[in-house]
Amino acid sequence: MHECASGPEASSVGCRLALLSNALSRSNRGGRWREHPVAQVQGVTHALTHSLDDLPAALDTLLASQPDVLAVNGGDGTLQTLLTACLRRGVLEQLPPLAVLAGGTTNMSARDLSGPVGWRRAERALVALVARPPATWPLVRRPVVQVEAADGSLFAGLFFGLGNLVRGVEFWQRTLRENPGAGEWGVGAAVTRTAWGIVRREPPFEGATRVQLHLDGAALAQTETSALMVTTLERLVLGMRPYWGNTTGPLACTWMDATPRQFLLRLPFLLWGQGERVAGDAGYHSARGSALRVELDEPWLLDGEVVRAPGPLAISATRPLRFVDLQGGRG
Secondary structure, eight states, rough: OEEEOOOOTTTSSSSOOOEEEEESSGGGGGGGGOOOOOGGGGEEEEESSGGGGGGGHHHHHHHTTTTEEEEEEEEEHHHHHHHHHHHHHTTTTGOEEEEEOOOOSSSSSHHHHSOOOOOHHHHHHHHHHHHHHHGOOOOEEOOEEOOOOSSSSSSSSEEEEEHHHHHHHHHHHHHHTTTTSSSHHHHHHHHHHHHHHHHHOOOOOSEEEEEEEHHHHHHHOOOEEEEEEEEEEEOOOOOOOOOOOOSSSEEEEHHHHHHHHHHHHHHHHHHOOOGTOOOOOOOOEEEEEEEEEEEEOEEEEEEEEEEEEOOOOEEEEOOEEEETTTTGGGO
């Protein structure tokens, strides 16, 4: 459902735009961030980061400008880093609308939140919107996934995973990330390789992860899982929607037993939201809820980044944030 931006500048034409660019993201390397149309908008507050250490100062600069819209020019990891920093500062739910540009390699979050368009078209849409009153900007509202580790450290993102999802991402980072064909199809290749490794029980995909799961306070039966994911996104890479069921809640949770039955045969139904065809006693499960407790002793995944913060983990959803629908804003 769409809405329009609002705020103190809603009655005037134009808006205050702040832009965070990750110089190391795929579309920004070699100084290409200078070529982006949005970086050339007159009056834009632009902060460029070259490492995680640059983010605090960049965030100070951007928020001090009191922007009507904060644009993020990077990949999934850039957005996750920004969301996490804002959560830790206690300002996450006070952020202005976010325009997420597909400047990284996979751009799963950008394609779901701001529209399935490439960064060039998305930036043209954003530049066109800058001249319009903020009250007319098309928005979507979406909560993000909040993770609290046992040591009290906080993280925010859109996609949490563990088990073979972690091992699949590590495989992708080692072998496919820097290839010219990397991106959504590269991730698809990694999914295929992970699935083949699970079926053939080849290292490193042969093992299961020992976990204890509690969804909204209710214990789930299994103690070992091949993979688990939690997300607030509606669609993942390649349009995947691997969640189903009739329960409600902002967190979509899907997991598989240690040895799910007929995995390759059932995988297409699992990935594209026809889970009812694989549910039951075959080892595939999906449910929605508001809070998940995960007890584990392994690394876990948040938006493509492997995290080694200790469990147990308390996973919840924030209140909905506002994101600019750049596909809707192209007209």
